[in-house]
Amino acid sequence: MPGPAPEGEPVPSDGSLPDSALRDVGGRGFGVYVHVPFCASRCGYCDFNTYTASELGGGASREGYADAVLAELKLAASVTGAPVDTVFVGGGTPTLLDPADLGRILEGIDQTWGLAAGAEITTEANPESVTPRSLQALRKAGYTRISLGMQSAAPAVLQILERRHTAGRAPQAAIEAREAGFDHVNLDLIYGTPGETPEDFERSLAAVLDAGVDHVSAYSLIVEDGTRMAARMRRGELPYPEDDVAADRYLAAEAALGGAGFSWYEVSNWATTPDARCRHNLLYWTGGDWWGLGPGAHSHVGGVRWWNVKHPAAYAKRVEAGLSPGQGREILTDEDRHVEDVMLRVRLREGLPLTALDASGLTGAVRALADGLLDPAAYEAGRVVLTLRGRLLADAVIRDLLP
Known part of the structure; x- marks a missing residue:
């Protein structure tokens, strides 16, 4: 289950920011993050702010979610903004929403602040949650980049991670995204899963390269407290990850990706060209401003960071009442x-x-x-x-x- 929210000072009911935070909004870029908190099932290693249908309870649904985000956008428009350089829709599994709803959210962002010319528009997706038809609809709605959660090409590793897709589905979905006209396609990998062999990871890297993507993210498995995987490790059912194994996997990734024309631009990220780098993440890493929409989403504007209430029902109730969904905030010191x-x-x-x-x-x-x-x-x-x-x-x- 999702962990507790951080501590912080109260957020004003109208979401207003100090004058000091508004002086140079967008000076280092302005992005929008949209959190979609829905998942068909919870993976054993995941502690993100996500909810399956059985965990949602009353007061929240996928069907009404786009309207709740648009209500927060209305509030945000009265606080601050700048032309939007990047949009990133993450989760959860954003593509559990209808492509039309994801399109409505993007249209709302454009109407609120305006999308800059050539803006990068990304959505995350689970491989089993997209089809050629849905990918075409997303591209038509304005999405330019997609990030697919592959994690591994080894069936045994996917089983330990409790992923639902088959080993070949992620590369195939990447090919379908290219055919649908996406400018950039990323595949995510996780390495160091208990039971993963060097040959398993080599097959995963080969599958990524065969898919023809222009961006790869590869992360060492992190076992978070409160997850099913952490509980299994405490019971001795699975061994804990080993640092030496993670280092070997990283070196294998660098060798395979570097040999195929990818260059690292952040420790865990490789791209074929500078244009293929994730501009939204670069905005985070270089101190830009962004507004986070949705339950549990974090924002940063001018040295003020705040975070929304985590449960979708509480979030929907607040935005429908015209109140900021912010639960807490902090003003960063120098x-x-x-x-x-x-x-x-x-x-x-x-x-x-x-x-x-x-x-x-x-x-x-x-x-x-x-x-x-x-x-x-x-x-x-x-x-x-x-x-x-x-x-x-x-x-x-x-x-x-x-x-």
């Missing part, structure tokens, strides 16, 4: 923003300027350089850029660069 800037930008291929580090961070950078974790040429040019070994130890490098 130190908070510095820490987040270092944490996120060090993971990027472009890295971080040395001038962004304080004295202790510069000392840490010298140590990381000596340990072979930073690129010497980039360092000489005044930037902190991870080497391949540095990517394997990115969290440790980041800790060493912070006070």
Whole structure:
């Protein structure tokens, strides 16, 4: 089940923001995230804010969801905004909604703030939740990019993860998305699942490459408290993931993807060209502004971060009453923003300027350089850029660069 919401100060009932947050909205880009909290079933490793039909209870439904999001948009329009550079519809499984509803949401965003020319419009999807016909409808509605949750091409691994699709469905859905006219197609992989063999992961990488996608995300399995997988591990039914195995899988991904013409641009993300990079995620990683719509969605504008109530019924009740669905917020200090800037930008291929580090961070950078974790040429040019070994130890490098 979803975990508890963070602590924070109350959000004004009208969602208003401090004047300081509104001075340069969109100066680093403005995006919209739409959270769709519905899933047909819950995967054993998932602790996202999602709900199956049996978990929803009264007061919320898929059928009325687009109207609730449009009601929040009406409120948001009175608070702030800028031309929208990116839209990302995530979940959950957004494609459990009718393509017409996803189109209505996108139209509402355009009417509220306006979509910038060439805006990137992404939806996530589970492979079994789309068909050639639905993909064509989504493309016609204006979606330009799709991210499909493949996770693995090994049936045994999919079973442990409690995924519903067959091993071949995700690559086939990627091909169908290309045929429907999507500009960019991503496949997500998870590696390090208990029982996964090196050969399993090699098959997954080969399947991704055969699908002809232009973007791949590959993440090490993280076992979150409160999930069924965590419970199985505590009972000894499954072994815990091993760091050495995860490192081997990452190196295999880099070798296979790099050999096929992909380049890493963030530690867990590869693209065939700069245009294929996920611009919405880059907005997050480089300190842009975004408004999060939907239950549990997080937003950030001008150094103010807030999050919505998590349950769809509570969310719908508040927006229908014309009230902000925000449950809490925090105003980031300069130190908070510095820490987040270092944490996120060090993971990027472009890295971080040395001038962004304080004295202790510069000392840490010298140590990381000596340990072979930073690129010497980039360092000489005044930037902190991870080497391949540095990517394997990115969290440790980041800790060493912070006070």
